[in-house]
Amino acid sequence: MIRTAGISENEQPAESSGRAESQGAPSGSPPAPSSTRMPAQPSARSKGKPRVLRDFVSILWLTAAIVAALNSSLMRWDWVLVHMVLLGALSHAVLVWSEYFTGKLTHRAPTDASNRAQDARAILLLVGGALVVWGFPAAHWALVVVGACLVATAVVWHAAHIATRFRGGAGGRFRVVARYYLAAACCLPLGATYGVLLAAEPGDTWRGRLMAAHIAINLFGWIGLTVVGTLLFLWPTVVRSRMAPGAERRTAHALWFLLVGVVAIATGATLGTHWLAFAGTLTYAAGIGVWAVTLGYPLRRKGMRDFAPASIFAGVCWAGIILVWLAVFMALGGWDTVSDHLYQIGFVALWGFALQLLFGALSYLMASAMGGAPSVRRAMDTVFNWGATFRIAVPNLALLAWLAPTPFPGWFAVLGIATLASFVPLMFIGAFAGVHAKQQLRATGSHAGTSTTNLTAAGTSATGPRTNPTGPHTANPNATGSTGGVADGAPGTAPTPPHGIVKGEQ
Numbered sequence: 001m002i003r004t005a006g007i008s009e010n011e012q013p014a015e016s017s018g019r020a021e022s023q024g025a026p027s028g029s030p031p032a033p034s035s036t037r038m039p040a041q042p043s044a045r046s047k048g049k050p051r052v053l054r055d056f057v058s059i060l061w062l063t064a065a066i067v068a069a070l071n072s073s074l075m076r077w078d079w080v081l082v083h084m085v086l087l088g089a090l091s092h093a094v095l096v097w098s099e100y101f102t103g104k105l106t107h108r109a110p111t112d113a114s115n116r117a118q119d120a121r122a123i124l125l126l127v128g129g130a131l132v133v134w135g136f137p138a139a140h141w142a143l144v145v146v147g148a149c150l151v152a153t154a155v156v157w158h159a160a161h162i163a164t165r166f167r168g169g170a171g172g173r174f175r176v177v178a179r180y181y182l183a184a185a186c187c188l189p190l191g192a193t194y195g196v197l198l199a200a201e202p203g204d205t206w207r208g209r210l211m212a213a214h215i216a217i218n219l220f221g222w223i224g225l226t227v228v229g230t231l232l233f234l235w236p237t238v239v240r241s242r243m244a245p246g247a248e249r250r251t252a253h254a255l256w257f258l259l260v261g262v263v264a265i266a267t268g269a270t271l272g273t274h275w276l277a278f279a280g281t282l283t284y285a286a287g288i289g290v291w292a293v294t295l296g297y298p299l300r301r302k303g304m305r306d307f308a309p310a311s312i313f314a315g316v317c318w319a320g321i322i323l324v325w326l327a328v329f330m331a332l333g334g335w336d337t338v339s340d341h342l343y344q345i346g347f348v349a350l351w352g353f354a355l356q357l358l359f360g361a362l363s364y365l366m367a368s369a370m371g372g373a374p375s376v377r378r379a380m381d382t383v384f385n386w387g388a389t390f391r392i393a394v395p396n397l398a399l400l401a402w403l404a405p406t407p408f409p410g411w412f413a414v415l416g417i418a419t420l421a422s423f424v425p426l427m428f429i430g431a432f433a434g435v436h437a438k439q440q441l442r443a444t445g446s447h448a449g450t451s452t453t454n455l456t457a458a459g460t461s462a463t464g465p466r467t468n469p470t471g472p473h474t475a476n477p478n479a480t481g482s483t484g485g486v487a488d489g490a491p492g493t494a495p496t497p498p499h500g501i502v503k504g505e506q
């Protein structure tokens, strides 16, 4: 049963200013080079302010998707919906959140210049995505090509930025996350190329091969690798527990399986070699198996009590189902039967995986981004946990019913997606509750309860002391010890900057 009330007092983040600074690095963790310990000159201009291109683009895409969903007379409306969410909302979220986490892990606050660069990448992705979503249904192949090039440019630029941030040993034991982000970013241009080829409407056999490769590279590569890398440190914080011992090592090993899996599926599908593509799905599944242990450990310690982890967990389970589905298709299906076997996969990716993952992550991250003080987090968590059991059970059961040969599948789709979409108004109500709690805190002049905990503190191994693994927090922009915010704002929807990710188990 998912808890529907706010989190309890004894689960709140540490209430100390500067507590993080007093914690030393665990033995064996490499000291961060001096350049990474110095806080970058934070952006004063954007401090505490929402940034439209960073914070509202995913909402724009989701709103557009809702409008498109209501207008099923649109050409290829199911494809449009899938790409508005996966290529639009989710890819934008990947871009901004992976940059945000990179800043946290490397202790580098964004500057005005880096914010401008991020905005430029967001524009490229937005315009590129819009051209693709417009071009394919309208049968304007040139628009799809230009759009895909813009999308690929944004992501390659993003990869270069991530690589620069992690340069010189920055990130300490969480450097593995950089490898995941870079590998994911390498996948998208390739996946977009397959998309462009698909948009040229090849014959049935080629369509099947290209589609399987396109799904593997984009879904398992671009989105999947980002999710796996991020959940290494985010999952324990969302569950409010600790990271599994050796989780970074496992996650690093898993990357090889996952990458080889994606490459094998894509190569096998392109060459039309079923066994190779099938072996690729098994290899990818093995990688997920190696990594999944790191999810189980925090869960066993704390269980799943909030909407956020339950929704993320459900999303990951549906990704597993898509993988098995693809494996069965690789083993049994002919390439020319792709329309018969994979036609529902896009919807499952959208409804089961992408939206649940996005909403689960946002309902945790928004509170972290807005909060800092336990009362702010509690106010927002209470809203995000409203009807949590219902909001998890109904979309998932409805999706199962939609997939099964039941009568009225359309009604199940409406029920499931409408329940999921209830997160959108809740997001605004939650943000409002957070702002209100923050104002109350300011009015009482209370600074007590401010969390200064760094993102990486949540990832501290259960076997070691609760310390910052990348070194002392001397450069941590979060460690301000005040309710006034930090140097950087969090992407997504929160109008105020974050205090870092909530610490795990106290």
Ligand code: HEM
Pocket: 078, 079, 082, 083, 086, 087, 091, 132, 136, 144, 147, 148, 151, 191, 192, 194, 195, 196, 198, 199, 200, 207, 211, 214, 215, 218, 219, 222, 223, 345, 346, 347, 349
């Ligand atoms: C520039 C980027 C992209 C282009 C040009 C593109 C284009 C296409 C095209 C033309 C199809 C085949 C439609 C058909 O023949 O029925 C397709 C299918 C698909 N694409 Fe993409 N795509 C892009 C990005 C993405 C991304 C980023 C994802 C996921 C993260 C994705 C996921 C899918 C899925 C799941 C399908 C199969 C289901 C469906 O057709 O709705 N695509 N894409």
